[in-house]
Amino acid sequence: MTKTIVVTGGTSGIGRAAALGFAAAGWDVAVCGRRRDRLDAVRAEGGLALAIETDVADPAAVADLFAQAKSAFGHIDVVFNNAGAFAPATVFGDLEVETWRKMVDTNLNGAFYVAREAFRAMREQSPQGGRIINNGSISAYTPRPGAASYTATKHAITGLTKAISLDGRPFNIACGQLDIGNTATDMTAGMSHALQADGSFKKEPTFDVKHVVDALLYMAGLPPEANVQFMTVMATAMPYIGRG
Numbered sequence: 001m002t003k004t005i006v007v008t009g010g011t012s013g014i015g016r017a018a019a020l021g022f023a024a025a026g027w028d029v030a031v032c033g034r035r036r037d038r039l040d041a042v043r044a045e046g047g048l049a050l051a052i053e054t055d056v057a058d059p060a061a062v063a064d065l066f067a068q069a070k071s072a073f074g075h076i077d078v079v080f081n082n083a084g085a086f087a088p089a090t091v092f093g094d095l096e097v098e099t100w101r102k103m104v105d106t107n108l109n110g111a112f113y114v115a116r117e118a119f120r121a122m123r124e125q126s127p128q129g130g131r132i133i134n135n136g137s138i139s140a141y142t143p144r145p146g147a148a149s150y151t152a153t154k155h156a157i158t159g160l161t162k163a164i165s166l167d168g169r170p171f172n173i174a175c176g177q178l179d180i181g182n183t184a185t186d187m188t189a190g191m192s193h194a195l196q197a198d199g200s201f202k203k204e205p206t207f208d209v210k211h212v213v214d215a216l217l218y219m220a221g222l223p224p225e226a227n228v229q230f231m232t233v234m235a236t237a238m239p240y241i242g243r244g
Contacts, residue, residue, distance in 0.1 A: 004028045004049075004073040005220065006066070008056055008114050009083030011038035013185040014135065014212055018080055020046040021213035022220075030069045032056070032083075049073070056083045056110030066117040075125050078220045079118040081111050082135040084153075089146030089195055100149045107153035108160075115164055115175075122173045129172025131227075133219055134161045136179040138232070138240050145195050158230075165229065174227040176219055181234025183209040196239070205235040 005022050009015040010031030019031045023046040030050035033039050043051035050072055054065045069076055085106040087099050115132055122130035140158045143151035157177065164175035182194075184206040193201040212233055219228045234240060 001075075002026065002028050003077045003220075004030070004069075004075060005078040005080060006030045006032070006069050006076060006118070007080045007082060008032050008054070008065075008110075011035055011042055014180060014183060014209060015080070015082045016042055017185065017209040017213050018082065018216055019048060021210070021217065023048055025217055028073060030065075030072065032065050056114055057105040059113045062110075062113040062117050066121050070121055070125075075127075076118065076121050076130055078131045078133065079114065080133050080135070080216060080220075081114045081118070083110055083114070084135065087147070087149050089144070090148075091146055092148045095148055103149035103153055107150070108156050111157055111160060115160065119164065119168065119171075119173060122168075123171045127172075129224055130174075131220060131222075132164060132168075132173065132175045133216060134164075134175065134177045136161070136177040136230075138179060138181050138234060138238075140177070140179050142240060145197055145199075161230075165227070172224055174222075174224065176228045177230050178212070178215055178219065179230065179232040180212055181232070181238045181240060182206040183212055185209050202239070204239060205237045207233075207235040 005027050007015055007019045010019040011033035019029050023029045028049045031048055032052045032054035034055055036053050039051040052065050054061045087103055118132050134157050136157050137154040139151045140154040161175055161177040182204050194204050196202050215233050
């Protein structure tokens, strides 16, 4: 039986690479995003099974996404909970409440809505179970300057991952987290000179996004009795361990 995966935020960056990579590996892929033109483009490029316009910050839209995926696939094996947003670097005291709320709505609430629908689908299906992979970040552990809203939401993803992993045990639902450094994608092009903790700007190394896809394929391909709880993939020389 062909394995199935739902990828959120799948029209650019890591999500797009993941959707195309899983399709190339023979998986049936359902991808979601907010822009119809990009959804159609990635679906056509990878021969994806489904491409559904979805705002993950809308719980009703997320429920509809999973209803369509369940109807099309019959069984959901893996969900890559990837959709997220960045905010411009801002000193904490100048961070606008509206920016904070937008980041929480997308990065944390959106991840919760997706994981909750995935959990429900996997608990109800037969055979029971599945795997949820949350996209954490280097910022799930160590912040960048001026990134309080992003950092807080990504730290929260770590707690969400642990809670889902624990609550999923009776239902054969595994949950792990992939924490990703600077990949060479369109989304990181603007980070060629990143703000450092000492106030300077520095060009940071990146690595090929194919290595992220390889890590995801490994995590997703494990048997139900095995799980990667946390994995970090980054450029070897990235200023993260010790932040430089």
